[in-house]
Amino acid sequence: MRQYSFGYWIFLFFVILILTFVIAPLFVIIWASFFSDKILVFPPTSYTFNWFINAWDIKDFSNGFIMSVELGLCASLISLLLGVPAALAIERQSFQFKETIRQILLSPMYVPGIVAGAAIYIYFIQLEIFTDLQLAGTFKGLLIAHTLIALPWTIRLICASLMMTSLAAEEAAASLGASPFKVFFLVTLPSIRSGVIAAALFSFIASFSDLEKSLFIVGPGKTTLPIAIINYLEWNLDPTIAAVATVQILIIASALLISDRYINLGKAF
Amino acid sequence: MNLIAPSPFGSEHFQNLKITAISQKIRGKLALPALLLVSFFLLAPLLLIFRYSFDLYDPKQLMQDIFTFQNYYKIYSDPFYKNVLWVTAQIAFLSTIFTLLFAIPVAYFVSRTQSERRRSFLIIIIVLPLLLGNAVRSAAWMLVMGTKGLINASLIGLGLADNPLTILFTPTAVVVALVSVLLPYAIITLQSVMDSIPTSLEEAARALGYSPFHSFVRIVFPLAMPGIIAAGAICFALAMNAYATPVLIGGPKMKMMGPVVYEQIAKISNWPFGSALACILMLTTLVLTILSTRYLHKKYF
Numbered sequence: 001m002r003q004y005s006f007g008y009w010i011f012l013f014f015v016i017l018i019l020t021f022v023i024a025p026l027f028v029i030i031w032a033s034f035f036s037d038k039i040l041v042f043p044p045t046s047y048t049f050n051w052f053i054n055a056w057d058i059k060d061f062s063n064g065f066i067m068s069v070e071l072g073l074c075a076s077l078i079s080l081l082l083g084v085p086a087a088l089a090i091e092r093q094s095f096q097f098k099e100t101i102r103q104i105l106l107s108p109m110y111v112p113g114i115v116a117g118a119a120i121y122i123y124f125i126q127l128e129i130f131t132d133l134q135l136a137g138t139f140k141g142l143l144i145a146h147t148l149i150a151l152p153w154t155i156r157l158i159c160a161s162l163m164m165t166s167l168a169a170e171e172a173a174a175s176l177g178a179s180p181f182k183v184f185f186l187v188t189l190p191s192i193r194s195g196v197i198a199a200a201l202f203s204f205i206a207s208f209s210d211l212e213k214s215l216f217i218v219g220p221g222k223t224t225l226p227i228a229i230i231n232y233l234e235w236n237l238d239p240t241i242a243a244v245a246t247v248q249i250l251i252i253a254s255a256l257l258i259s260d261r262y263i264n265l266g267k268a269f
Numbered sequence: 270m271n272l273i274a275p276s277p278f279g280s281e282h283f284q285n286l287k288i289t290a291i292s293q294k295i296r297g298k299l300a301l302p303a304l305l306l307v308s309f310f311l312l313a314p315l316l317l318i319f320r321y322s323f324d325l326y327d328p329k330q331l332m333q334d335i336f337t338f339q340n341y342y343k344i345y346s347d348p349f350y351k352n353v354l355w356v357t358a359q360i361a362f363l364s365t366i367f368t369l370l371f372a373i374p375v376a377y378f379v380s381r382t383q384s385e386r387r388r389s390f391l392i393i394i395i396v397l398p399l400l401l402g403n404a405v406r407s408a409a410w411m412l413v414m415g416t417k418g419l420i421n422a423s424l425i426g427l428g429l430a431d432n433p434l435t436i437l438f439t440p441t442a443v444v445v446a447l448v449s450v451l452l453p454y455a456i457i458t459l460q461s462v463m464d465s466i467p468t469s470l471e472e473a474a475r476a477l478g479y480s481p482f483h484s485f486v487r488i489v490f491p492l493a494m495p496g497i498i499a500a501g502a503i504c505f506a507l508a509m510n511a512y513a514t515p516v517l518i519g520g521p522k523m524k525m526m527g528p529v530v531y532e533q534i535a536k537i538s539n540w541p542f543g544s545a546l547a548c549i550l551m552l553t554t555l556v557l558t559i560l561s562t563r564y565l566h567k568k569y570f
Contacts, residue, residue: 007482015378018371022452023394025409026401028419032412040412042422082306085299093299105303108311112510112554114527115318115547116311118534122321122544123314144310151303209402212512212527216535226404233404233517237411245405252400260389 026249033242040238051243061244063221064228068208071139071224075146076154076203080196082147083154088188090155091162092170109152113212120145121216137219145213150203157202157263161195162188194262201259205252315551321544328538340545350529354549357526360440360515361508364447368455368504369497371448376459377489381468392457399453403513410446410518411437438520446518447511451504458503462496462565463489499561506557510550526550 004012033051035044055061089095090102108116124135135141169191173183189196211226218227225248232241325335344350379395382388398406413419414436421433436442466489474484512527519525526546533543 005481007480011374011378015375018375018452019391019394021371022398022449025406025413025449026398028412029405029409040415040417042417042419042426082303086303089299101300101304104307104312105300108307110554110558111311111315112506112550114510114512114530115315115551115554118530118543118547119314119318120310121534122540123310123317126317144306147306148311151306155303205400209400209405211403212510215512215531226402229404229408230513230517233408233411237408237415241408242412245408248405249401252402253397256393256397256400260393 029242029245030249033239033246035239035242038238040242051239052247055240055243055247058240060223060228060232061225064223064225065247067139067142067223068225071142071146072204072207074143075150075207076200078143078147079150079154079203080200083151083199084158084196087155087158087162088184091159092167105155106152108148109156113210114215116148117145117213117216120148120213124217136217137222139222141217142214142222142224145217146207146210149206149210149213153202153206154199157199158192158195160263161192161198165191198259198263201255201262205255209248209252318540318544318547321541322548324541324544326539326541340542341549343542344545344549349524350546353524353526353529356440356524357509360443360447360525361505364444364451364508365501365504367444367448368451369501372452372455372459372500373490373493373497375452376456376463377485379456379460380463395453395456398449403450403511406450407446407513407517410442410449414442414445414518437518438522440519440523443515443519443523443525446514447508450511450514451507454507455500455504458500458565459493459496462493462499466492495564499564502557502561502564506554509553 032040032044034047034049035041036046036048036050037044086105090098090105121136124141128134128136135144165188169187170183173187174180178186209226210224211230214224214227218224223231225244229241229244229248232244322340323336323338325333325337325339327333344354375395379388379391382391411418415421416433416435416437418437420436421430424430425433470488470492471481471484474488475481479487510527511525512531515523515525516528526549530543530546530550533539533546537543
């Protein structure tokens with residue numbers, strides 16, 4: 001065994017301390033979701049599963065949850081339909097202003113959520129005045145915003161995936177007479193399969209956990225889960241909210257664990 | 270049965286070339302739908318609020334045809350908004366410094382972890398809180414720092430305090446929570462930078478008699494400096510734009526840019542002034558992002 005110096009142990013201790021700081025609050029909230037007392041007290045007198053049922057009975061949470069799942073699924077599907085062709089164009093084709101176009105397509109990731117949310121909200125209302133098309137406070141409007149959230153993740157992961165597969169097989173297929181569609185569906189798509197799965201999962205995660213972009217656009221009865229959570233938090237802090245948060249943690253953690261099987265997570269960010 | 274092998278320069282060959290040429294033409298346009306979505310629903314809205322930021326507020330009318338710098342002047346001259354900007358910058362700066370201080374050792378640890386499994390376990394621990402979103406993360410910190418929260422309960426339980434301390438709704442609490450928000454971003458960025466620094470350099474330094482600590486300070490740290498600056502710029506921008514943390518952890522008295530933008534646009538409906546505040550955030554973020562990509566793309570060797 002290697003001998004570690006005293007200094008190394010201090011370094012290790014410091015690293016573990018910081019990692020605990022990052023992850024511990026999540027365990028506290030999972031723990032608190034099983035407390036039996038209606039008012040949160042540490043340590044609890046006993047434990048129960050009731051808060052999960054209680055949370056589902058609160059309409060804001062159950063509707064918010066369904067809304068967030070629907071939005072996440074639709075947004076990741078649409079962002080795949082738009083993002084895969086866009087990534088193909090960027091990685092496989094040279095054309096004018098390619099770098100600018102790539103930057104524009106990735107820009108939703110860099111524009112601050114609160115600024116983007118405010119801008120989209122004002123734009124939607126302006127649009128409504130000119131065209132009578134209501135987007136603010138509707139599922140359609142939210143879906144547009146969530147597709148924007150998901151799109152840069154999709155493009156980034158698919159581009160990375162395309163970069164790693166070789167062109168040779170595609171060229172061979174094309175020179176043997178396969179049409180571009182055939183080349184894409186029979187050669188390209190199977191070889192980037194894991195990238196597509198990871199892109200779908202990350203798009204779903206990004207959409208599901210978004211708060212700032214949706215904040216302006218949600219309307220009465222059309223609320224996402226994170227917004228239902230912060231609205232509730234302004235007045236209450238109890239095991240019910242801990243149970244809701246625990247559900248969100250479980251969903252996102254499982255999506256993350258699945259995507260870990262398909263891509264190198266360190267490279268995804 | 271065709272006995273004549275197709276010549277490499279026969280008609281089929283040219284047909285294939287044509288197909289490739291067509292597919293190349295189509296492929297250039299494949300980015301169009303995505304580009305249209307982003308242009309129509311992100312770039313156009315940003316241009317719209319940029320225009321709005323030079324307009325004047327009138328409760329009866331949405332947009333007047335006015336071009337004035339009054340909103341920006343108000344942010345600069347009104348003590349309240351000047352203070353909001355100042356507090357936001359201070360908190361963002363403090364959070365960035367602490368984040369970098371904590372992120373550097375962890376990033377170094379991750380980048381020097383050899384086992385692939387242990388590495389992806391560490392990455393999952395680090396990115397999970399990042400992916401959970403701000404609502405759940407803030408809720409977790411409220412549970413830890415609240416009057417009846419974990420910290421106060423432990424302090425009283427251990428007899429270290431008689432009455433609960435006020436931790437929540439203080440600037441310190443906001444900085445602590447923001448550091449936990451920013452840490453994953455900083456660790457991930459720095460870890461990839463440190464990956465690109467060959468271990469052979471440290472090994473050489475060790476062989477020549479440097480202690481591990483010394484070889485880190487004298488070799489890795491200076492080489493990682495561009496990455497550290499880049500990570501700092503990203504963290505500062507993220508902290509400036511924070512919304513959920515100041516609202517939930519800072520409480521109603523904590524005025525930072527994010528919540529004030531929301532208040533102006535969604536609650537008071539003063540779009541021109543809210544837009545001006547949003548444009549300041551956008552501009553700061555843009556400058557910092559460009560700065561950070563410049564530094565990240567610098568070649569080390």
